[in-house]
Amino acid sequence: MAQAISIFDTTLRDGTQGEGISLSADDKLKIAQKLDALGVHYIEGGNPGSNSKDIEFFQRAKNLRLQAKLTAFGSTRRKNSLAEHDTSLIRIVESGVPAATLVGKSWDFHVHTALQTTLEENLAMIFDSFAFLKRSGVEAIYDAEHFFDGYKHNPEYALAALRSAQDAGADWLVLCDTNGGTLPSEIHEIVSRVRAELTAPIGIHTHNDCELAVANTLAAVQAGARQVQGTINGYGERCGNANLCSIIPNLQLKMNYPCLTPEQLQSLTSTARYVSEIANATMPVGQPFVGNAAFAHKGGIHVSAIMKDSKTYEHIQPQLVGNKQRILVSELAGQSNIISKAQELGLDINANNDKTKHIMEQIKELEHQGYQYEGADASLELLLRDAFGETKAVFTLDSFKMIMEKSAGQMNAEAIVKVNVDGQSVYTAAEGNGPVNALDNALRKALVQFFPNINAIHLTDYKVRVIDEKDATAAKVRVLMESTDFTSSWSTVGVSSNVIEASWEALVDSFRYALLKMDKVEPAQDEPRERFGLVNH
Structure with missing residues (x-):
């Protein structure tokens, strides 16, 4: 068995920087409890010194009794100052969190352009800040911002930034592809070099600007990273962060890296959908592993095959991630789709049953009128149950x-x-x-x-x-x-x-x-029914 991977969830911090994502303190508390039940190891809640919402969250989160490590976010001390006097660092320590993430520059271009300070002062800022956290008894995680761009431009300085954090006692060195422009092959090569140079554990934090955040995270793990940072459903600034809903099952089911218990992994789909509801963000139906269509089958040939063995058109068992197989029924579907869907509902149906042919013709006629059942599973189930006399006019x-x-x-x-x-x-x-x-x-x-x-x-x-x-x-x-x-x-x-x-x-x-x-309706006893279970007078 490969070494276990620590899952660092930043939905409540980095995820809220995504367009259209806004969470109240109550929302963040609900999501934190759901993430904890999922089994992630770190939950980054925000910056306890930046705004009243995050301050309230950290105060109320003390009563949650989370198994995960609640993590505060901040940045290295201001230039030409002391860490002991830095308000942001002081508030992180005062919040009482067991762990903290500090973002610091690792690209010399950013040091000169964004911080407008010297390379030496930036290294001192990193060292002093992490030394302060360690003296305060806080687990310290260094998010090396723009690390891959910095490494490609000036590898010696990017490594020097990591060494400053390591020498100050940082527990994790997290390499960030902040602009999301690095390729998987580059990620693997650079992470491998960093692992050869440094002794502190390595983490990976990627963004999805090239649609490679998940692939880049997996490449980093193959090269030796042991903490992965991301968000539920890939929420985040611009094109989003690495999607933990794809990373976790790929690591655990495909690459044999333990992340969660099998029981926790089975709650992945419900967690993804719960977070999307709280965030009021519609999940893409085709989202891998947890999407509503991730294990949906429409073509008659496909359905006929999966009825014999689901491995013919499914790369994993959907139950492993808490999802389920769906058979889509439409005018394009064959008898196999109807039979499979009916059997899923426990209805006595087979290819030689006249009801099957009647239902198929009925669906084709309804879809000709404009009904669409591949996106309306509940209406389809009612239609089938109506045909078999298993509903009544409520x-x-x-x-x-x-x-x-x-x-x-x-x-x-x-x-x-x-x-x-x-x-x-x-x-x-x-x-x-x-x-x-x-x-x-x-x-x-x-x-x-x-x-x-x-x-x-x-x-x-x-x-x-x-x-x-x-x-x-x-x-x-x-x-x-x-x-x-x-x-x-x-x-x-x-x-x-x-x-x-x-x-x-x-x-x-x-x-x-x-x-x-809700099981509020008893099965009907051979009584007449209308299409919608209604009788219009």
Whole structure:
């Protein structure tokens, strides 16, 4: 077994520098606990002396009892001063963290241009700062900023910067590809040289400006780095940081470097999706290992093969990283897709079953009308369960009415919904910031008295696609909704020439699926059903 790798997560610090990523102190505390459960070894929380949000985070984080080492971030002392008098360093020590990361210059160009000081003074800044941290009993990590660019320009000085930190007692020397412009072959060669020159453990911190952050991190580990820094989902400035969601499984499953326990690795997908929800950042469906489409199969030949052995089209078992295999069903799919999806749901279906052929024809017809099930797994599951008599009409719609009003320069929406739940007629009205939000609020208000857990469900994404552009404003639209209960997500679809009706269909499917997940609905007993589990009067 290869030597274990320390995982250093900087989502809460470097990740928040990504465009569109903003986390409150509460958000950071929630994510820190999720990262700790995942099993990372270091959680970099921010700079305890830079802003009130980070100050609050470090104060409240003392009560979390994290197994990971909470790490503060700062920089080496100011030029021509003393480390003992540096406010940033003092606040790091006073925060009570067990570990701290200091960024310091290692590229002579930056020393002259950015710091505007001498090469000798920069080395003194590095030494004094790390000596101060070690005297204070803090584990000290040197982030050698722009190390690879510095090494390529002046290798002697870049190594001298590392030696200054090492001589002062730094516990880790982390080589940073800050501009993200270095190639894997260069990373491997330079890290190998550094390992031959120095004795302190080496870490790697890469950015993704050339789409090489993960590859560069793996190359550094092969060359001897034993700490890897990155962020969940690759969040970070410009093109992002190295994505730990790809690095960790590659290291552990492909290269045999222990990082997490197998049980912790199985929580990787849920962690990635949880962080994306808190950060309000949509995860790419095709993100490796943890994306919704990472183990999705659409082509009939592919599906036929994986039904015999999943290794035919999957490089690992998705369960190893907490993901799952998905069979996409569309008009392009064959019978194998339908059979596999139905078997996944525990339905009695086979190639000779007339229901299979009927469902296939039904799906083809619905997709011809504009429905799309490869991106709406929940609606597909309801369709299949409806066909096999495994759902019932939870509630019936009598009517709904929308009122739109512009008053005082503001648009207001109100939905009035009349539904029948378990034989009881319920009439509700609710406002919203738009018609879909108003419908959501009104339907939720009607159902919550029967199903209290429905309040845990909320909409995370809403997309409208015009199907027939040539029909202009009379065109059909397809609405895709994504919903979550914070433990899982699901997608539903609706189609109509009226965007409100299409939204209603997708919304109803979302609530029906949520109730199905909650086991609130008993199987039907040979009763008639409509496409959406509703009866419109």
